[in-house]
Amino acid sequence: MADTGLFLLSDVFGQEDDSGRLLQVTQVVCRCLECSCRFTGRPNEGLIDLPGGAILSCPKCPNRQAVSLARFADFLQKNV
Numbered sequence: 371m372a373d374t375g376l377f378l379l380s381d382v383f384g385q386e387d388d389s390g391r392l393l394q395v396t397q398v399v400c401r402c403l404e405c406s407c408r409f410t411g412r413p414n415e416g417l418i419d420l421p422g423g424a425i426l427s428c429p430k431c432p433n434r435q436a437v438s439l440a441r442f443a444d445f446l447q448k449n450v
C-alpha cells in the first residue's frame with residue numbers, strides 16, 4: 371500500500387511503453403484518508419489525466435490530489 375498523503379493506493383493499473391515506462395494511469399484502487407471512502411478511480415471518474423500524472427478525486431468528499439506518473443509507477447501492477 372502506498373500513502374500519497376491524502377490517499378492510500380492499493381492497486382494501480384496503467385499503460386506502459388516497450389521499456390516498461392508508465393505512460394498513462396488507467397485505473398487506481400484507493401482509499402481516501404479524509405473520509406475513509408474506498409473507490410476505484412477511472413478516467414473522468416475520480417481520476418483526471420494530466421500530462422505526466424493524474425489527479426485523484428474522492429467521490430464522497432472534496433479531497434483531491436495530483437500524483438505524478440513516477441509516483442504511480444512505483445505501485446504499478448506488473449501483471450497487466
Ligand SMILES: [Zn+2]
Nearest residue numbers: 402405428431
Ligand atoms: Zn473522501
